[in-house]
Amino acid sequence: MSDPHQQEFRRVALADPLVEPLLRELTHEYVTRYGPTAREEMTRYPVDAFAEPHGVLLLLLEDGEPVAGGAYKRYDGHTAEVKRMWTHSAHRRRGLARRVLAELERTAAAAGYRRIFLTTGPRQPEAKGLYLAAGYTPLFDVTADPLTIGPLPFEKPLPALLPTR
Template identity: 40%
Template sequence: MLIVQRDPTDTDLAALLDAAFAELVAKYGSEGRSTVRADATYLVAVDGRLAVGCGAVQPVEGTTGELKRMYVAPAHRGRGIARSLLKALEERAVELGYDRLRLATGVRQPEAIALYESSGYVRTAPYGKYLDEPLTLCYIKTRLS
């Protein structure tokens, strides 16, 4: 498996993002997508020639970045792809000058919660659009490797 940076207009990345959104709608209803900044950096996990996972890191302020759009296609889960993708996103965040990352996930995503908590992310107060979202959990990691 290879993890590569892709442009937000990449068709493989777009297909993964559409699948991620469809899964979220199935779990939580048709709430709107959270905004991803135009200057976000997207990484895609590629198995052979097939794009199987994605994620992004975007600036927030100062040395804080935010993880967005973490997703692995269902047929490829359970193989460590999400953990590898998360590590690559953290490494890219450090390259971009961030020393901490925040993220939001949902209470109906226990695998995502387990991944983040086992990777050193700790619960933090809700922020931004998540302030009044009872199904959202916010996390932060202040020591990136």
Template identity: 45%
Template sequence: MTFTEVGIDHPDAVVLTEQVQQEYVRRYGSADSTPMDAAQFRAPHGVFLVGYLDLLPVVCGGWRVHGEHEAEVKRMYVAPSARGRGLARALLAELERTARAAGRRRLVLETGIAQPEAIGLYTSSGYTAVPGFGVYKDYPESRYFGKTL
């Protein structure tokens, strides 16, 4: 697995983020409506990564500035053909590394109850519950997590 920093508007990132949106439709009935600006995922405001396995883009995710010392993880996704290999954990570790290197002290994220594998990944990686924020803060299906880096 190799990770490459790309714009969220890079063709490989676009394909994977469209796939994650379809995953949200399948699990929740609609796509994520959180506003996403490509500039938020470019240094120094953020990062967006695509992971390649045998030269194929199979994972993606990024972080963007969220508050003075925090960053918010967005659009973490592993293509179905690559699941079960620990790639999400590797991506999360790389997002943590890049956020820490950029001076971020904490990561926060939102997921939902229809993604139990994501909740399991985050809690087993040291993330704990935090207060809700953003578009879905009042949705009972949403879960919010944070981790000090």
């Protein structure tokens, strides 16, 4: 069965008004799960960290409205770090985060990165499940209680592609 909705990926700047739902919902999610100090995560990086040529912020639009998104920034010369993974609360359980993650991987590989790194919080089991299902290698003991570990790091090699820059 095909999805009747028109979907497209769009590269946007952090200041783009389409990013507002992502920022609002992620902030709410972090504060709900980790407390008020989690709000700081949303302002931890400079705006240009998620801008080309070293980073990107992608939104998945459905019928022109943002339903999911994510970003990466430069971690080191060969590694992109995924940040800001988000699916609109009304659109979860549709595989949208998996699509965003795959597009971030493709975009990072095309930009010349050879590895993806990311961390997710210990109170986000759905994110941990996403990254394991998408072939990421956990850099922590998956049998340990996540709350005893702190941020959960993952990595994944990227295929070598010709840069598009």
